[in-house]
Amino acid sequence: MRTRWHLLLRSGTFGTGAAIVAFWIGCAVCGRYIVPFDPFEDDILNALAAPSRAHWFGTDQLGRDVLSRVIVGARDILLVAPLATALGVALGVVLGLVTGYFRGLIDDVVGRVIDALLALPLVIIALLALTAIGTSTWTVIVVIGIVFTPLVARTVRAAVLSERNLDYVAAARLRNEHAVYILFAEILPNVVPPVVVEASVRLGYAIFTVATLSFIGFGIQPPSPDWGLAVSESYGLLDGGIWWPVLFNTLAVASLVIGVNLAADGIQSVVDA
């Protein structure tokens, strides 16, 4: 475990990704105190001003400072995506442990349901579910978490399958340990590495999905300064040559997605090593 930490900290890929993510987490947590303007204050007389010395990234259609909104815009997506990932990983680990350990009917049934779920792209499942139960921050978290559950479960199940026939599991069984104990105290600690990899990859997808859903109006809701939302509110202005509210928010999404994926890539290569 210690050598793995070492490898991870020395990995340039992970370092770069983690630095980008840390930067945005810093903005999400302390953004309110470092922004040059109040990100929520309208200034209609100064709407859609081009980037200038006062407003480095210009102002949006309500005259709000784009730089300030980009800085605090990290908050909601960095709350929603990790929570959704945590939910999906927690449920997926339980489901994967159970289906991998007991096999049989549960395994078959869950396998078929997973196939059916996977027969649709994530964005479309989320649209369907959010239309049915209504869009709010919490429903977005729950829907993404639930869609992730079978995907995580599949990875965990595969890892459990190769563990369940090992001697330590047989020993625990002979000691007459309860199945819950065997699953969570014996097998779970041994499948942590693939779970960590899966969680980091899922986080990348969660950010992708939350940003996309916000862009089409089914994710984070106004008046949040969320990036995807800001892009959807302002991309219609591109025709008129107003590029600044769109560009800076788009770049913010891109940098966060790339950061998370670089970090996930670093974690994966260390775990595989």
Next chain:
Amino acid sequence: MTIGRILAKRAALSLLTLGLLSAMVFAGGQLLPGDVARAILGPLADAGAVANLDRQLGLDRPALLQYWDWIAHFATGDLGRSYSYRAPVAPFIVSALEHSVKLGAVAFALVVPLGIAGGVWSALHAGRLIDRLIGLIGLSATILPEFVTGIVLIMIFGIWLKILPIAANWPPGAGLTTQLHYLLLPSLPLVLVLFGYLAKMARAGTIEALAADYTRTAVLKGLKPHTVLWRHVLRNALLPTITVTATQLGYLMGGLVVVETLFRYPGIGSLIYAAARDRDFPMLEAGVLIVGVIYTLAGLLADTLHALLNPRIRLGETE
């Protein structure tokens, strides 16, 4: 197992998957808060009229019966009636599909040669700068959301260089070349998302084939490098790539929702988006189920192609 039996089994599984999928889509409709008849008649209609319409629409019957009815109609091409348009859903779906097929075809026509060429080129220069560059481009293009790449492309080609139109609505009666001109920009985000997967598969397959014994034999018996590459390496290398290509057809559908919305293109993606926005559930259910059917068929197609192209399966040997 013979190829027929493999495919029959695969088809049966697909059918089961679709059955489950339709049940989930239907369950989504049941979760929808509020009353369908109320939604159609509006908030001012009186309770008696609402109950009456509920009965006419068969909505007072048990859910299982309604589900069966919906599926039975769906199978015969009756996809239900839209709440928003007060008209049958089917014509809307057909027209949207036509548009999406055009967009998807352009994207595929671009990405398949590009992805395969990129992957093979990468493999032939494994470890060199060009290989790492292609890998990096592929990876970043694949992980970025379509609206991000779409916006960047609009800004570069539509706003800055002004060489491509930024909305995909061609003037009525436009010929094929004009349509292609309008479809080029919207297809690029899809191309970017798919390029990474395809190039990665083609690269892995080529590297494996290059290292295989039959390639060594071919080289040692003095065949020209060109012949070795085309007849020995690529034939084996591209088999998994072809399978992946067919599977990508399904992934494409997710991207369509975003891309068609961004470029205001009237395809199946923007139909699903509009139906979700207007809470037009029959339209949404039909759209989603159609996407599911296409997705599942694409998977089936992938497996069939794989079986037909792989002599080990085609000739009935066990793998």
